[in-house]
Amino acid sequence: MIRVILTDIEGTTSSISFVHDVLFPYASEHLPDFIRAQHQENPAVAEQLNAVAEKSGVAREDVDGLIEVLQGWIREDRKETSLKALQGMVWEQGYQQGELKGHIYADAADYLQRWHDRGLRLFVYSSGSVKAQKLIFGFTTEGDFTPFFSGYFDTRIGGKKEADSYRNILAELGVEASTVLFLSDVEAELEAAEEAGMKTAWLVREGDLPEAGRFVARDFAEVDTLLQKR
Secondary structure, three states, X not given: OOOEEEEOOEOOOEOHHHHHHHHHHHHHHHHHHHHHHHOOOOHHHHHHHHHHHHHHOOOOOOHHHXXXXXXXXXXXXXXXXXXXXXHHHHHHHHHHOOOOOEOOOHHXXXXXXXXXXOOOEXXXXXXXXXXXXXXXXXXXXXXXXXXXXXXXXXXXXXXXXXXXXXXXXXXXXXXXXXXXEEEEOOHHHHHHHHXXXXXXXXXXXXXOOOOOOOEEEOOHHHHHHHHHHO
């Protein structure tokens, strides 16, 4: 029986276009001024810039050079933990100022609440930082969904296409793999979760449904039919 739902965000609970057409451009536009204003007085920003310098080889004191590195990583959609952390800080400012509202599909909003009310434990696993995950669900166009989630995982637990990441999540949750259903729109992530023993559902919201040896769903209502059978 499924007792835990682990969900991706981009393309699963929320539109890919929101992330790429709203969040990324917002971070790209506001990140330089944010870093210049915060890099000396904010220890959290300084910590991430230290990681960027170490990863890139750019001198730590070269703030403009580090900003260029980060802007390049944004264009490349790099899954660097330091970039995700800094983006999360910029987005937090945007959400709190009312300039950003997180997108959530209507079916996801409906069934996340239903599943929570049914006693299922809900967790998020996304390449975006935990801070960014909490923001997108805390400031959605449909309200605050953070009370429905029991926890969040980002790339600090491991890459999303690596089976060990899902094993690490299982170890932290302390549950049997067969009781966890992972939702994602990326087949390679589903394969990694399956290798760790999790059940999966492939969200394909647009285009033709693929021929697959796993459960495929258009939306969360169809995922719920799978849950009702288990």
